Amino acid sequence: MLKRLSFLALIFSALSCGPPKADNVPTDRYELEGDVIRVDTVHRLALVRHGDIQNADGKVWMRGMTMEFPIKQKADLEKLAPGLRIKASLHHRPQDLEYWLGDIQILPKP
Numbered sequence: 468m469l470k471r472l473s474f475l476a477l478i479f480s481a482l483s484c485g486p487p488k489a490d491n492v493p494t495d496r497y498e499l500e501g502d503v504i505r506v507d508t509v510h511r512l513a514l515v516r517h518g519d520i521q522n523a524d525g526k527v528w529m530r531g532m533t534m535e536f537p538i539k540q541k542a543d544l545e546k547l548a549p550g551l552r553i554k555a556s557l558h559h560r561p562q563d564l565e566y567w568l569g570d571i572q573i574l575p576k577p
């Protein structure tokens with residue numbers, strides 16, 4: 468009985484280690500262009516009216532719409548302001564459906 472319990476304890480401790488640290492998992496990358504509507508620096512979110520989001524092979528991740536995106540890097544967040552036109556990488560991690568914007572560049576207004 469004791470042996471069995473320690474075996475279970477071993478299994479549980481192995482499970483609690485979980486999958487590899489999420490930030491080390493590679494992401495799918497797509498390109499986004501859009502207009503910043505609103506920036507929420509507290510929650511690190513930007514509301515963006517974006518065109519189709521696709522990768523270099525033309526695979527569409529999402530059609531154009533207006534929605535909020537998490538911004539992970541502080542430097543990216545500080546670049547943003549309502550009214551700016553941006554180009555950015557959309558990072559998508561299929562394992563946990565997480566996505567965010569990075570590599571933000573400010574574009575000249577068309």
Ligand SMILES: [Cu+2]
Binds near residue numbers: 517534
């Ligand atoms: Cu969208």
